[in-house]
Amino acid sequence: MSDLFTYSVWFAQTCFVLAMVFAAVRLIHGPAAQDRVLAFDTIYINGMLTLLMLGIRSSSPAYFDMALLIALFGFVGTVALAKFLLRGEVVEP
């Protein structure tokens, strides 16, 4: 029974790393800038999920705070980049 949980954790982590690879390919040769920003956001969320997998595997509560910080910074960075694409400036006077 315990093998089931180990294998499913490995499977989920492999899926997240593969999703990060797909998003990195889109980040490298996306045709427009908004594709690259979308791939950047996907990489951030998949990295957060990979970190949560590490937290589940090692049963340590320290990974939770890192995952929350990564989610927060990913949101702020994506909103800043989208604002820059929309208006040409991030902080307007």
Place this chain on the structure above:
Amino acid sequence: MIDTVLPTWAIIPASILLVIGGLVTLIGSLGLLRLPDFFARIHGPSMGNTIGTGCVLIASMLTSSALAGRPVIHELLITLFIVMSSPVTSMMLMRAALYRNKARKTVK
């Protein structure tokens, strides 16, 4: 290792949720890689990442509650934050793409 001390009622739903979350996130990123247009591409990550994050965080809540012997719900913070922030980023990226497409057509 963690899985030697987990009870059965926590292992089975957590494993199912982890497999579903991983598959949904992988399909979302595959859509980001394979779909032809930006407006088709934005659907994959914005929905797949939300559902995958929800599944993984429910599994994480199950395992840490089973380990601690009491309900541990502080992973609900990340779920709430992702559910609130993912539509906002999708909407801002969509408006930026619309604006850029319109500006490019005006220049041509």
